[in-house]
Amino acid sequence: MKTIQRFLFQNPLDLFLLSLPLTLAGEIFHWPALAVFSLTCIGIIPMAAYIGKATESLAHFTGPRIGGLLNATLGNAAELIITIVAIRAGLLELVKASITGSILGNLLLVMGLSFVVGGTRHGRQIFDKRNASRNAILLVLAVLAMLIPSLFSHSIGPETSPKVEALSLGVAAIMIILYIFGLLDAAKSGDTPVTQEPAPASILPKWSMKTAIITLVLATTGIVWLSEVLVGVIEPVVSGLGVSEFFLGIILIPIIGNAAEHLVAVQFAGQNKIALSVEIAVSSSLQIALLVAPILVFLSLALGHPLTLIFNTFELLALIAGVIIAALVSADGESSWLEGAALIGIYLILGLAFFLLPV
């Protein structure tokens, strides 16, 4: 009993694993959609955390170069899986909303919470300005590039026209090339935001390579299954709750998919390592713009539901605002809890606006 208690105290997220059998029961006995939806949401969080830990462990065996790449791709595995399942189900608006929402969540919510937690415990926190502003610049460039098709498409033609599709594919190709350049730069200088820095060994589980791979496979399978269930109940949930698919995509899905990673960022802030928190938030956003979004564009084409990089006005405005804020806040090289509170305030205001949008 005590062992279980201690285990849960150290790994509070594992409590959420209980939702897995419940989800299965819900599926079998046809529980209400909202119940099943909540259970899957809860279940995805520890799965994503396991993928994260397994990846970090693996990264220690592969060396920094491949490890960085592993971290970058598998660090977004949970979200990639959910969005790919959603694309297969044709929920393209949900997918685009969740791309936007991930970036916003990282830049406003995670950075905000980190600043508040760090600031209340340690007062004003200083971090390396040069590094932070270098990453912020790349982020602004990446997000601006990602937004150009949206700004031009309505004059080029309807979203399904071949020209708009061509623009979207062209942008996706350029982004992947930039991402590869980023990897090359990382290989040389070992100091780049496109791959994520390995976590300090102290917070890593002491797993063997075998354990890591098995955990990875199991957790991935689990997320695939949970995603299928989640996507299957989205329609009844949307019509039942009176909440828009857009709101689910832009607020809820990103929080679930990134919860584990977000927790890590906030923990670092509490340990007075605010630079790591800022880096996680910015790198994670950068990976979504330069890696996840283009992968989804190409994969969706193969899946027969072509996803274009055409975001709606709200996504555009929120992204531009989020990116400008993140650039300003991190170029500054210091953080305070008041700044953090303002970031969370903006996230709440955006959330309220998204919530009030008609279905």
Add this chain to the structure above:
Amino acid sequence: MKTIQRFLFQNPLDLFLLSLPLTLAGEIFHWPALAVFSLTCIGIIPMAAYIGKATESLAHFTGPRIGGLLNATLGNAAELIITIVAIRAGLLELVKASITGSILGNLLLVMGLSFVVGGTRHGRQIFDKRNASRNAILLVLAVLAMLIPSLFSHSIGPETSPKVEALSLGVAAIMIILYIFGLLDAAKSGDTPVTQEPAPASILPKWSMKTAIITLVLATTGIVWLSEVLVGVIEPVVSGLGVSEFFLGIILIPIIGNAAEHLVAVQFAGQNKIALSVEIAVSSSLQIALLVAPILVFLSLALGHPLTLIFNTFELLALIAGVIIAALVSADGESSWLEGAALIGIYLILGLAFFLLPV
């Protein structure tokens, strides 16, 4: 005679007090609207200056914490009174324009004039970058938060719909909470832009607490009366001059309401205290976004003329431009007269564009 001369030389604004009896005469003998309008405008300026001086004096008796709060709320008293009177008269567009105009005036005109005056006298001026960029970040966050309802409202519903009203109230509530957080932070660190720093004792009148309170009451009463007169003649002035209510609100009202404060900022620049000038411009804008605007939202609801935070496109664009400029200019940590001239140039161009907008 000499005493009066010296008094006027030291307090040139007091000459404007002559407009008070003239306004009264204008009211009684039904002078033309434009004459009465001009007289009230002139009369408000010294009244606002008296409120400012009385507040500063009081702040010295109350200690820094309550003093900072007093400065912040009463520093905007003139504008608050004019806008409340205008809300009661149902001139909601004028009020929203004057909120925008106050922020623009502070960031472009006051900062511009300060840079020109400071730069021509003292050459390139340097100020503390960290402090300035910290305040600029909070300003950008506050103004972006204030603008979100405007960006979303047209998709949510008409301006008078309950959902848009809800969004506006939600944003106002979050802003006031952020303002209170700012006060808490000020109480701890004594270094925050949401309250205004007390003026150096050298420029303060040596008033007793009693004199200060009496001056405050008299000047406030005077502004209430002048505002009533001003708002009463706005309609004939608008139709007589062929100038839009929007132009009056965005250019004229803010200049009048803030003239006294602006003068102080420019004087500091002349005394080579450019950091104080920048702080006044940025803090003042921040107080309008985080304190004055939400107060007006809640008060207007009580007055039966609900004011929503839905600004028109021109206000949006001008505010976004103004805030980006202010962030850039102050994050830089130095000022030149050329930069100041460019800020004034942008203010003039915006003024010309506002002037040319159809009535």
Add this chain to the structure above:
Amino acid sequence: MKTIQRFLFQNPLDLFLLSLPLTLAGEIFHWPALAVFSLTCIGIIPMAAYIGKATESLAHFTGPRIGGLLNATLGNAAELIITIVAIRAGLLELVKASITGSILGNLLLVMGLSFVVGGTRHGRQIFDKRNASRNAILLVLAVLAMLIPSLFSHSIGPETSPKVEALSLGVAAIMIILYIFGLLDAAKSGDTPVTQEPAPASILPKWSMKTAIITLVLATTGIVWLSEVLVGVIEPVVSGLGVSEFFLGIILIPIIGNAAEHLVAVQFAGQNKIALSVEIAVSSSLQIALLVAPILVFLSLALGHPLTLIFNTFELLALIAGVIIAALVSADGESSWLEGAALIGIYLILGLAFFLLPV
């Protein structure tokens, strides 16, 4: 033979002079429009380079003050001539597109290429932050001022209405005044971005004043003639290639008109003088906004084809994005090849979007 070889090796652009007789032949024998178009494009490049060198040489005789002014005006001579010829032919959209395209080309393409060339040869490059951010601030202010009429005009009236024309002229006047202020500031402090710094003597040809003036006259005449030919074949080229006049104006014309200057900027980057590259890109953009654009507004009025400063949405968005990026990148005070690649990536994405816009 060897002399010619060595000459061409040192002056590779001169090879392009061969296109002059070919253009003439094309004109006489009515070669296809596309061939003539390509030949004139190639011919303009070395002519612009000769104007640049002649101006630099002259500047050494006139002293720094007048020299700076000479550099600024004649440095944009090629582009000014092409656009004036285009205005006379009534191709106003082409002219406005080329104003936008010059600024974009400088900020994205030239800065991007410089960063890539400098970064691959010398690793991360550091440059003086204060100077760079000072120039960037003036650039943001100038471009924002230039964009205000576009943002307001559609509410003021149609583009040809007297009020819109008045706004455009007012803005042009304020810009020229700011430019003159910039010159005055340069005369005092000798350190301003509105005039271009003289090139290091090492890269200057050792020309006498007479040679410089003759070269200037010949090259200018050449460009006038080539511009006439170029503008004459634009219509058949547009309809033949299926490419829009807008694309020619925003991508092609600026690259041709500024090729020589761009080459210099990239060469500086290769010589580890990245600060000079950044300054050329930013100064050049600043001169277009504060000097070239207003001159064209006033000249076009005299030529009977009034050009207003009303840019279309794509130009607006591209300019705003370009200017924000340039401000961020140069305020940072350091450059890397990855940053350069991202700048070029954005330029390519914009180019692709412009290319896909319907004719």
